[in-house]
Amino acid sequence: MLQISIVIPTYNEKENLPELIEKIVNVFEKNNLHGNVIVVDDNSPDGTGHIANQLAEKNHRIQVIHRKGKLGIGTAHIVGFKHAIEVNHSDLIFSMDSDLSHDPKYLPDFINMHEKGFDVIVGSRYVDGGGVVNWGLYRKAVSKGANVLASTLLGVKVHDMTTGYRCYDRRVLEKLDLDSIKSNGYSFLEEILFFCKKEDFSISETPIIFVDRAHGKSKLSKKEMVKFFLTILRLKLKR
Numbered sequence: 001m002l003q004i005s006i007v008i009p010t011y012n013e014k015e016n017l018p019e020l021i022e023k024i025v026n027v028f029e030k031n032n033l034h035g036n037v038i039v040v041d042d043n044s045p046d047g048t049g050h051i052a053n054q055l056a057e058k059n060h061r062i063q064v065i066h067r068k069g070k071l072g073i074g075t076a077h078i079v080g081f082k083h084a085i086e087v088n089h090s091d092l093i094f095s096m097d098s099d100l101s102h103d104p105k106y107l108p109d110f111i112n113m114h115e116k117g118f119d120v121i122v123g124s125r126y127v128d129g130g131g132v133v134n135w136g137l138y139r140k141a142v143s144k145g146a147n148v149l150a151s152t153l154l155g156v157k158v159h160d161m162t163t164g165y166r167c168y169d170r171r172v173l174e175k176l177d178l179d180s181i182k183s184n185g186y187s188f189l190e191e192i193l194f195f196c197k198k199e200d201f202s203i204s205e206t207p208i209i210f211v212d213r214a215h216g217k218s219k220l221s222k223k224e225m226v227k228f229f230l231t232i233l234r235l236k237l238k239r
């Protein structure tokens with residue numbers, strides 16, 4: 001039986017996390033899926049970590065990793081991935097944002113693509129059937145531009161390099177030297193895809209409709225956007 005882990009980084013998501021977990025549990029039950037949810041909380045000042053603990057007490061499938069402070073989504077993913085492999089012995093490892101932008105109803109679509117033989121599956125806003133709800137023109141343009149630039153310059157044939165909704169076969173995460181990934185923030189997402197391609201893993205996309213967060217604040221700062229472009233240059237020079 002396929003064992004799944006879903007890694008969810010959280011920082012100040014108290015309004016969103018309980019609803020997300022409920023949705024995931026429902027999708028698991030409906031589709032007869034088996035596995036765990038790993039919340040990686042960076043000592044959120046709004047008490048998300050405490051709420052995660054309460055959810056874990058009610059459902060043993062929910063696991064919580066607490067870190068001392070805001071260390072970035074990149075390292076949050078890595079800590080979760082290691083837990084998924086070393087502790088849960090999962091076959092399939094997902095990552096998903098905790099702000100309800102990533103709907104768990106798509107989980108079976110990723111699993112179908114994995115069954116077709118793909119090693120990495122990316123939840124894509126920029127393929128047929130995908131899209132974005134509630135974003136203004138500026139946010140759309142920045143995201144689209146960043147994606148075209150990243151995939152062209154890095155030579156990765158993925159239309160959505162910045163999505164955090166993904167699924168990795170465990171072999172991928174075992175093979176990659178996760179600790180050598182230098183990005184600790186959002187550029188982690190492009191960097192890990194670059195390494196997946198370098199190791200010749202097969203990457204595919206499945207459409208998702210991304211819904212902008214209704215609660216809480218975005219953590220995507222201007223500084224992170226600049227780092228995103230610098231990371232492309234660093235990887236490009238390395239290539």
Ligand SMILES: Nc1nc2c(ncn2[C@@H]2O[C@H](COP(=O)(O)OP(=O)(O)OP(=O)(O)O)[C@@H](O)[C@H]2O)c(=O)[nH]1
Nearest residue numbers: 009010011040042072073076097098099218219220
């Ligand atoms: N553990 C941890 N989680 C983080 C950190 N920064 C962001 N996150 C989480 O990572 C996910 C993505 O962050 P968001 O702020 O939603 O970024 P985004 O989706 O690009 O931007 P918006 O949807 O506009 O807010 C969310 O679940 C955040 O709570 C961090 O430093 N540590």
Ligand SMILES: [Mg+2]
Nearest residue numbers: 097099101213
């Ligand atoms: Mg978000």
